[in-house]
Amino acid sequence: MRFDRTCFVGIAGACGPSEGTLSECGGKASEAATPLSLPRCRSLQSGVAPSEGFPPHSESASRGGPAGFLFAVALLASFASARAAEPVSWFKDLTPIFKRSCNGCHSPAKNKGGVDTSTFEGLLKPGKHGVNFVAGDPTKSPLFVEVSGKEPAMPKEGDALSAAETALIERWIREGAHDDTPADAYSTKLSAPPEYDAPPVINALSVSPDGKWLAVSGYHEVLVFGLPDFRRAGRWMGESTRIESLAFSPDSMRLAVAGGVPARFGEVQVWDVATGKADAAWKIGADSLYGISWSPKGDRLGVGGADKAVRVLAWPGGKELVKFDNHSDWTLQTAWLPNGNRLVSGSRDRAVKLIDAASGQFIDDINKLIEPVTCLALHPKEESVVYGGAEGGLRIYRAKENQDRTAGNNDVNLAREFERQPGAVLSVAFSPDGARIAAGLPNGEARVYDAADGKRVATLPGHDGAVFCLAFSPDSKRIYTGSFDGQVRAFDPADGKLIGTTSVAPPRTAAK
Ligand code: HEC
Numbered sequence: 001m002r003f004d005r006t007c008f009v010g011i012a013g014a015c016g017p018s019e020g021t022l023s024e025c026g027g028k029a030s031e032a033a034t035p036l037s038l039p040r041c042r043s044l045q046s047g048v049a050p051s052e053g054f055p056p057h058s059e060s061a062s063r064g065g066p067a068g069f070l071f072a073v074a075l076l077a078s079f080a081s082a083r084a085a086e087p088v089s090w091f092k093d094l095t096p097i098f099k100r101s102c103n104g105c106h107s108p109a110k111n112k113g114g115v116d117t118s119t120f121e122g123l124l125k126p127g128k129h130g131v132n133f134v135a136g137d138p139t140k141s142p143l144f145v146e147v148s149g150k151e152p153a154m155p156k157e158g159d160a161l162s163a164a165e166t167a168l169i170e171r172w173i174r175e176g177a178h179d180d181t182p183a184d185a186y187s188t189k190l191s192a193p194p195e196y197d198a199p200p201v202i203n204a205l206s207v208s209p210d211g212k213w214l215a216v217s218g219y220h221e222v223l224v225f226g227l228p229d230f231r232r233a234g235r236w237m238g239e240s241t242r243i244e245s246l247a248f249s250p251d252s253m254r255l256a257v258a259g260g261v262p263a264r265f266g267e268v269q270v271w272d273v274a275t276g277k278a279d280a281a282w283k284i285g286a287d288s289l290y291g292i293s294w295s296p297k298g299d300r301l302g303v304g305g306a307d308k309a310v311r312v313l314a315w316p317g318g319k320e321l322v323k324f325d326n327h328s329d330w331t332l333q334t335a336w337l338p339n340g341n342r343l344v345s346g347s348r349d350r351a352v353k354l355i356d357a358a359s360g361q362f363i364d365d366i367n368k369l370i371e372p373v374t375c376l377a378l379h380p381k382e383e384s385v386v387y388g389g390a391e392g393g394l395r396i397y398r399a400k401e402n403q404d405r406t407a408g409n410n411d412v413n414l415a416r417e418f419e420r421q422p423g424a425v426l427s428v429a430f431s432p433d434g435a436r437i438a439a440g441l442p443n444g445e446a447r448v449y450d451a452a453d454g455k456r457v458a459t460l461p462g463h464d465g466a467v468f469c470l471a472f473s474p475d476s477k478r479i480y481t482g483s484f485d486g487q488v489r490a491f492d493p494a495d496g497k498l499i500g501t502t503s504v505a506p507p508r509t510a511a512k
Pocket of ligand 1: 098101102103104105106112113115117127128129130132142143146147154155156157158161
């Protein structure tokens with residue numbers, strides 16, 4: 001299962017179908033909004049509007065509502081007729097169709113039939129059955145043939161394209177199949193910091209081992225705060241629209257970030273904490289990365305991903321030392337055993353795997369496969385790991401081979417099972433002194449347990465939505481939680497008292 005979240009942010013000035021804007025960050029809902037917003041944006045750019053009698057900034061358009069809707073429909077209609085004479089545009093006319101109906105199966109991340117409809121460049125590469133189109137000849141172009149006829153073969157699932165849409169594809173091919181993709185169409189570089197209309201859902205946070213810094217995921221950026229007073233200390237913007245995981249290095253000098261743009265690329269960034277500058281930004285694979293962790297010496301990084309792989313990267317340099325392909329679903333978490341020779345990975349495939357960090361060899365599943373592993377954390381000193389599952393399980397395992405399993409006992413590494421949680425465990429942490437574990441939950445609570453006897457010692461209430469991430473302070477006397485409501489809270493883990501809270505969204509710049 002994937003924890004889809006709504007996107008609450010907008011970027012000033014963003015509109016239209018280009019990547020790196022609103023249209024990509026909210027999944028289905030905002031993609032569906034693209035066709036309507038498209039002509040409005042285009043009219044702003046092309047200046048078509050005045051001759052049609054539609055001032056681009058007319059009140060009715062910007063206010064929306066019924067009048068705005070009719071307005072948009074009228075604009076769509078007039079727009080279509082105005083464009084009939086112009087050549088079909090690959091980028092403006094066709095990419096929204098493919099994005100809605102095809103890219104789910106035909107992208108670099110999910111390359112069914114070897115066909116990639118997500119970019120012109122991708123489409124140019126022949127699929128398993130040969131070329132996708134022959135410029136000038138629609139009948140020899142699978143791209144058209146497959147979507148036309150009485151019972152079109154494509155899209156394989158979902159509604160067939162409309163007659164108008166297949167006609168656009170046909171005409172585009174007949175007109176020579178020209179590429180008019182703007183040079184910066186797929187860039188996700190920001191020219192200005194994002195503006196937040198509402199607080200961002202917090203996916204990830206990390207506290208530096210020296211206790212001075214708190215890093216929190218924002219949209220397209222990492223928000224850095226000084227502790228203990230949550231003083232704003234930085235906005236670190238990168239190309240990843242989604243920040244999935246954050247980890248300070250053992251010496252607190254660097255922050256590693258894993259994220260990416262779903263179905264486009266994964267990215268690891270490494271930031272220099274003293275200067276607030278990026279030391280590295282590596283694009284890796286074709287989908288988001290998750291669960292980043294530093295080796296105990298800080299000389300390597302482990303990272304999981306939606307492409308199921310676990311990678312070990314050298315720091316500095318980023319050389320891929322290991323690519324581990326033994327998981328059969330997304331790997332959401334990695335962690336290193338104290339001696340640095342082995343790491344563990346947790347995946348939606350239900351396994352916590354033990355991996356030889358040097359050779360990349362699979363050693364064993366340390367657990368019985370019970371439920372998708374959503375989060376895990378290592379004991380600070382011992383070779384044991386706590387993990388949380390999608391069905392509410394919370395268990396501590398010894399992080400070693402599972403070789404002694406027998407028919408009677410096939411779960412020999414299980415050291416402790418905690419009370420069942422109300423819903424998927426979204427995040428888990430060991431206190432640095434090893435005495436406590438904390439779990440973040442979808443019901444707006446975090447819970448603190450005694451690691452030794454398994455009893456609950458505190459419940460941290462008051463989150464307005466799921467608690468997606470949490471971390472202890474180095475002295476184990478604070479827990480920081482990050483939640484759906486865009487707030488970071490500090491609690492005393494001994495009694496669950498709220499100590500402080502801050503909204504992570506940066507203040508808006510003055511209205512323009
Ligand atoms: C639900 C998944 C899915 C969707 C959605 C989908 N396809 Fe496919 N497509 C496939 C699969 C699977 C194949 C490979 C079929 C094969 O190898 O026989 C394929 C093959 C193709 C091929 C190559 C066919 C050939 O024989 O040369 C083209 C072209 C194609 N798709 C175009 C599209 C277009 C255009 C859309 C959107 C309108 C689309 N597909 C939507 C799953 C999908």
